[in-house]
Amino acid sequence: MSDNSQIKEMVRQKYSEIALQDNETNATSCCGSTCCSTEVYNIMNDEYDRLEGYNPDADLKLGCGLPTQFAKIKKGDTVVDLGSGAGNDCFVARHETGESGKVIGIDFTEAMIERARINAEKLNYNNVEFRFGDIEKIPITANMADVVVSNCVMNLVPDKPKAFAEVFRILKPGGHFSISDIVLTGELPERIKNAAEMYAGCVASAIQKNDYLKIIAEAGFKNIALQKEKPIIIPDDILKNYLSDEEVAVYQSNKNIIYSITVYGEKQATCCGPDCC
Numbered sequence: 155m156s157d158n159s160q161i162k163e164m165v166r167q168k169y170s171e172i173a174l175q176d177n178e179t180n181a182t183s184c185c186g187s188t189c190c191s192t193e194v195y196n197i198m199n200d201e202y203d204r205l206e207g208y209n210p211d212a213d214l215k216l217g218c219g220l221p222t223q224f225a226k227i228k229k230g231d232t233v234v235d236l237g238s239g240a241g242n243d244c245f246v247a248r249h250e251t252g253e254s255g256k257v258i259g260i261d262f263t264e265a266m267i268e269r270a271r272i273n274a275e276k277l278n279y280n281n282v283e284f285r286f287g288d289i290e291k292i293p294i295t296a297n298m299a300d301v302v303v304s305n306c307v308m309n310l311v312p313d314k315p316k317a318f319a320e321v322f323r324i325l326k327p328g329g330h331f332s333i334s335d336i337v338l339t340g341e342l343p344e345r346i347k348n349a350a351e352m353y354a355g356c357v358a359s360a361i362q363k364n365d366y367l368k369i370i371a372e373a374g375f376k377n378i379a380l381q382k383e384k385p386i387i388i389p390d391d392i393l394k395n396y397l398s399d400e401e402v403a404v405y406q407s408n409k410n411i412i413y414s415i416t417v418y419g420e421k422q423a424t425c426c427g428p429d430c431c
């Protein structure tokens with residue numbers, strides 16, 4: 155997989171399929187000829203149902219962390235969720251902002267936006283909005299968000315420096331982000347890297363943890379911190395779709411290399427005079 159627009163089209167197609175399935179089918183059935191991307195997600199998914207504001211209709215089991223739990227969202231905040239899917243993190247964020255705040259979900263899959271809007275309508279929320287758009291060119295004006303969250307999405311975006319530059323642009327000075335994602339601490343077997351299902355399932359598209367943190371720092375963020383780190387173990391039956399029994403044994407005997415992280419960063423307020431900063 156190489157060309158960025160081809161990658162994006164493949165990702166959009168996969169998530170359209172998922173958005174058009176019902177939740178039960180999503181959690182149980184196989185959606186591809188070899189393996190199922192949702193099956194890969196189920197390994198990564200964290201427990202949402204304990205969070206206030208959780209809406210099961212919006213939970214397609216596509217996340218890999220709980221960014222809203224760490225995002226320090228306050229009443230009245232404007233929160234932007236990048237790659238909002240069916241709105242799972244937006245509705246949890248809405249519980250934190252209350253009626254006086256605003257939550258905007260961004261996604262480039264029409265069927266996801268449609269599903270998220272239906273969920274918001276059912277909940278009768280008029281301060282939760284879903285906008286169609288690409289994270290590499292977020293349809294939001296500069297210096298607008300208090301908090302940016304995102305759950306298992308940035309790894310799918312081909313131009314990550316551009317995506318984090320966009321996060322920096324839309325945050326207010328003094329604002330911050332809390333983003334959950336999949337990263338690596340070693341090399342994945344070539345056949346996993348080349349599998350479209352594993353790409354859409356956020357494994358093959360993950361980059362090295364150090365590179366990920368470097369991109370964030372180069373975008374201008376300060377006080378970068380890992381808020382959570384959890385190893386992701388892919389079961390043998392999924393690996394066997396891509397690797398021989400022998401290769402699976404070698405892979406499983408090595409140190410774990412796939413992690414779910416939740417990372418935090420601040421866009422610091424600019425210096426306002428000789429006595430400040």
Ligand SMILES: C[S@@+](CC[C@H](N)C(=O)[O-])C[C@H]1O[C@@H](n2cnc3c(N)ncnc32)[C@H](O)[C@@H]1O
Binds near residue numbers: 216236266289307
């Ligand atoms: C793994 S799912 C996560 C959905 C949601 N965050 C959740 O936890 O339920 C990835 C989502 O990101 C969206 N996405 C991927 N790349 C994107 C991009 N470049 N711009 C906007 N949305 C994107 C997909 O359409 C999909 O809805």
